[in-house]
Amino acid sequence: MxxxxxxxxxxxxxxxxxxxxxxxxxxxxxxxxxxxxxxxxxxxxxxxxxxxxxxxxxxxxxxxxxxxxxxxxxxxxxxxxxxxxxxxxxxQNKPRTVTIPVCYGGEWGPDLDYVASEHGLTAEDVIAIHTSGDYLVHMIGFAAGFPYLGGLSERIATPRRATPRLRVEAGTVGIGGKQTGIYPVDTPGGWQCIGRTPLRLFRPAENIPSLLAVGDRVRFEQITMQEYLALKRKEGER
Structure with missing residues (x-):
């Protein structure tokens, strides 16, 4: 130390x-x-x-x-x-690292293709870049448990949507400018939605209600829809 x-x-x-x-x-x-x-x-x-x-x-x-x-x-x-x-x-020489599983694209990541097209990439390229990052939790805010993550590659940095969505589902992973983040609850939002995690980031019944804390390191891991649904069931049983 x-x-x-x-x-x-x-x-x-x-x-x-x-x-x-x-x-x-x-x-x-x-x-x-x-x-x-x-x-x-x-x-x-x-x-x-x-x-x-x-x-x-x-x-x-x-x-x-x-x-x-x-x-x-x-x-x-x-x-x-x-x-x-x-x-x-x-x-601390070894800050806590949390791995977040994400199912990218489709109905859970409707802006993935847009982000890819904005940078002349394929959807697979965006996923590969996003999952290769090492992200730092700079701040928790906006909604309870919402992590603002620094360290997003300039190759996929994309401005927020011109018109925010009226509802973004809890667990949605988004890109907003040079940051990425995860919506912990259902809420309006303007970030580019590229995927969704089955993990619950806001757990009000627990002593520490936020899964992530300022100073944590985050890595994203791609999962399939079947893996998403299985993990979602487990989260619902907690």
Whole structure:
């Protein structure tokens, strides 16, 4: 395990309305910035700051929601900076890797052929590229358990649909610009739908309701329709 330290300054803190402060960890997506985000979250998890209500990580920052009647903004920033400058970044050599089985194309991936045609590829090419990627979970959001995955190949990066669908089924794997992701619940959505996984990403009855967490690594594995249906039955029995 490697430990890194940083010098945090007032410039990395900024207000978000009257009840939140943004801790900026970097200005672009990268593994290094992601590690800083995770380290800040770990610090806040252990913090006894009485004014803090919750914190929400994003691609390059962490937003802390707080009660200004307990700690006004200047006082909160002073305490946060003290804690941040004592923080050590722990970098795990082997982050958790989760394999997601996907049945590509057909009714479960209606945009697969479109993505292929946009890049002068075949559907099989798109599947091969998508399943060869090593993806980092940068953020969970939009819908409960929705993972924003970085690391998509430029060869299949495709803008979102001009008109979102009114309903995208849970488990649908999509491409939105330079990212890929998985819809955890039935919801409207505008990503290019290329396949579907039988795994449930959002499990509200469990202690940890999201299958994936920020910092996880994800790999996709192609499965057949028969394998999809068999795994779907098993998921329904959980």
């Amino acid at each position: 490697t430990e890194l330290t940083y010098a945090w300054t007032e410039e990395i803190l900024s207000p978000l309305g009257e009840t939140a402060v943004i801790i900026q960890c970097g200005d672009q997506l990268s593994d290094a910035v992601q590690r800083r985000v995770l380290s800040v979250c770990a610090l806040l998890e252990k913090s006894t700051l009485p004014a803090m209500i919750e914190w929400v990580p994003s691609y390059t920052s962490v937003t802390v929601f707080y009660d200004p009647f307990i700690s006004p903004y200047p006082e909160l920033c002073r305490i946060l900076l003290q804690q941040l400058n004592q923080m050590k970044e722990s970098v």
